[in-house]
Amino acid sequence: MESSKSRVKDPLVNDGIFFGGDYNPEQWDRETWLEDVELMARARVNLVSVGIFSWSRLEPEEGRFDFAWLDEVLQLLYDRGVYVDLATATASPPAWLIKKDPTVLPVDHEGRRLSFGARQSYCPNSQSFRSAASSLVERLVDRYSDFPGLKMWHVSNEYGCHVSRCYCENCEAKFRSWLLKRYGSIDLLNHAWGSAFWSQLYGNFDEVNPPRIAPTFANPTQQLDYYRFASDSIRELYEMESEIIRRRSSKPITTNYMGFFKGVDQFAWRGVGDFVSFDSYPDPHAGEVHVDCAAGYDLTRSVAEGEPWILMEQAPSAVNWRGINGVKKPGQMRALSMSAVARGANGVMFFQWRAAKAGAEKFHSAMLPHTGPDSRIYREVTQLGEDLTKLSSVVRAKVNAEVAIVFDWNNWWAIELDSHPTDHVLYLLAIRKFYGSLQRLGVTCDFVSPSDDLSSYKAIVAPNLYLCSHDFAERIARYVEGGGSVLGTYFSGIVDENDHIVLGGYPGYLRDVFGVVVEEFSPLRPGESFEFTFANNPVVRRGTIWSEIVRATTASVLAKAVQLGDVESIPGDPTSGVLFENQFGNGRALYLSTEVEDDFLDLVVQRLLGEGGDGVTNENVEVVQRGEFTFVINHGGHVEFSLNRRCRDLLSGMELAEGVSLKPYDVLVLEDV
Ligand code: GAL
Numbered sequence: 001m002e003s004s005k006s007r008v009k010d011p012l013v014n015d016g017i018f019f020g021g022d023y024n025p026e027q028w029d030r031e032t033w034l035e036d037v038e039l040m041a042r043a044r045v046n047l048v049s050v051g052i053f054s055w056s057r058l059e060p061e062e063g064r065f066d067f068a069w070l071d072e073v074l075q076l077l078y079d080r081g082v083y084v085d086l087a088t089a090t091a092s093p094p095a096w097l098i099k100k101d102p103t104v105l106p107v108d109h110e111g112r113r114l115s116f117g118a119r120q121s122y123c124p125n126s127q128s129f130r131s132a133a134s135s136l137v138e139r140l141v142d143r144y145s146d147f148p149g150l151k152m153w154h155v156s157n158e159y160g161c162h163v164s165r166c167y168c169e170n171c172e173a174k175f176r177s178w179l180l181k182r183y184g185s186i187d188l189l190n191h192a193w194g195s196a197f198w199s200q201l202y203g204n205f206d207e208v209n210p211p212r213i214a215p216t217f218a219n220p221t222q223q224l225d226y227y228r229f230a231s232d233s234i235r236e237l238y239e240m241e242s243e244i245i246r247r248r249s250s251k252p253i254t255t256n257y258m259g260f261f262k263g264v265d266q267f268a269w270r271g272v273g274d275f276v277s278f279d280s281y282p283d284p285h286a287g288e289v290h291v292d293c294a295a296g297y298d299l300t301r302s303v304a305e306g307e308p309w310i311l312m313e314q315a316p317s318a319v320n321w322r323g324i325n326g327v328k329k330p331g332q333m334r335a336l337s338m339s340a341v342a343r344g345a346n347g348v349m350f351f352q353w354r355a356a357k358a359g360a361e362k363f364h365s366a367m368l369p370h371t372g373p374d375s376r377i378y379r380e381v382t383q384l385g386e387d388l389t390k391l392s393s394v395v396r397a398k399v400n401a402e403v404a405i406v407f408d409w410n411n412w413w414a415i416e417l418d419s420h421p422t423d424h425v426l427y428l429l430a431i432r433k434f435y436g437s438l439q440r441l442g443v444t445c446d447f448v449s450p451s452d453d454l455s456s457y458k459a460i461v462a463p464n465l466y467l468c469s470h471d472f473a474e475r476i477a478r479y480v481e482g483g484g485s486v487l488g489t490y491f492s493g494i495v496d497e498n499d500h501i502v503l504g505g506y507p508g509y510l511r512d513v514f515g516v517v518v519e520e521f522s523p524l525r526p527g528e529s530f531e532f533t534f535a536n537n538p539v540v541r542r543g544t545i546w547s548e549i550v551r552a553t554t555a556s557v558l559a560k561a562v563q564l565g566d567v568e569s570i571p572g573d574p575t576s577g578v579l580f581e582n583q584f585g586n587g588r589a590l591y592l593s594t595e596v597e598d599d600f601l602d603l604v605v606q607r608l609l610g611e612g613g614d615g616v617t618n619e620n621v622e623v624v625q626r627g628e629f630t631f632v633i634n635h636g637g638h639v640e641f642s643l644n645r646r647c648r649d650l651l652s653g654m655e656l657a658e659g660v661s662l663k664p665y666d667v668l669v670l671e672d673v
């Protein structure tokens, strides 16, 4: 019998994988709509997201609604078997609303009001925006909740994408009430903000402002609280629209997240909406595109608490918004899409269906390019549509990861604030490095937030955990005591949730679990490094970015510095340890005190995993287990490998055993026979 953990909950279990993309019929005439639905049907599109940027068409002037065109489009789609992910159309307010109340426009941290004429030109705390958006959503839901082609609701679009923090007067007032709620009294705020420093003490909440441009560094806790407040403010919008929908419709609700995006704490948004969706835009010119993609997919599954999610947007090929917009190679779009399915997606969608003729995105790729259907991209889209019809049995299966990386938005905000020892410790780079190492070792991982249960994981990795509350440190300690393994790195356990240093030696509340005390640290300049050796191995390794003087209290020293690169500028101790291992209760804690090269990182991660790490597999061949299905995706050149069992490939229908050869971007979805 299968445990409930390995089976999915509703609402994404339909009769297969959703396939389609954003559809913007408001940019086209009726004749084009007719061609669209034909070509969609040919490509086996079964879902499109409609209306995301249609507010000015749906409500051309205040209170005057025009739904006739949308009625017609939705019916045309439905007649061809294409369901709708109906947008609430609130992602970009119309010009009339701005004219009526210019304070809808957001203000940046230098006090400049941003103009209309792009998109997302609203302050999340504008009451005018909120009421206009609510009345539009009410009308939409009233009109379409019984439409038989409606599959789900798409609330707004990429919340926070262009404006994640607004600094206007509305926001100032809201920030004050948010602070009052958080601290209850001005004394507690003063304490939390350490405002005895630089004469910042406040007498009451009315004196407190957002951290706008100031003579020099703004109070760090004020900045940290502003990140929290801003993420909460935008979440309120999602809640507001969801509540309106929920009162009138039973269809599932989602909004499309942007993965590792700093402005929105997705873990703190859990519980709003019914399922999670994600927009994935890796740079095809980047080195390991598939690893970047996979990290976003795994984060999304983790935000979804293991339930299926939808890849709501990706580019069929190039985007339009980088300096140089690389195209996806033939087959690459399919491979990256299959990786999403492998990692828990029950929908593969694109931005967008038909390439735009006008506007800022006219050079963005689309499922149907400017050239029309006689094109590489449309052919690849059609192929993918057909392939996905063969994977309907996958939708009920879940991915179960045994290893997790701690990922905390609060830590991200805090560790990258100003006036730190260095601005070269970048949280996402650390996360990406450890993620990359786990991928090279063939290990699928989840991401966990400090409030998640750790107990089901064999090992957790917590890089650069600068901000670590007493509570989280305790939970890490209990986890290790109970037999778990943890790997931490430098500049961890430095501050509590208020960004106050935990005194008595770093890593603060984590000292006991790691069995080390860091007395002093010293950042290195670009190009600077120091040397260390591991165990009794004479091979010299390099540490960069950071060095520190670490003493073991109860840990054993596995790697030691041998010589510092530039003695004059590094107050490091050549005998200081670099890698430590501490037995703590029934578990182990590893501590790494500098930034290391990938091959050494892999050794450290393997040591953490113990028995589990099989050593580096082929890093371009992605192997992921989703329930009983094994996905094998080749992101590199031609490769041969052997299977140790008889399998059937769901895509080709062929039975395979022993020797298998894969061309670039080949995909297998294997099931045991
Ligand atoms: C996303 C957005 C889409 C489209 C796309 C282009 O950020 O949600 O509307 O702009 O980027 O890559």
Ligand code: ZN
Binding pocket: 106, 107, 123, 124, 125, 126, 166, 167, 168, 169, 170, 171, 172
């Ligand atoms: Zn504002």
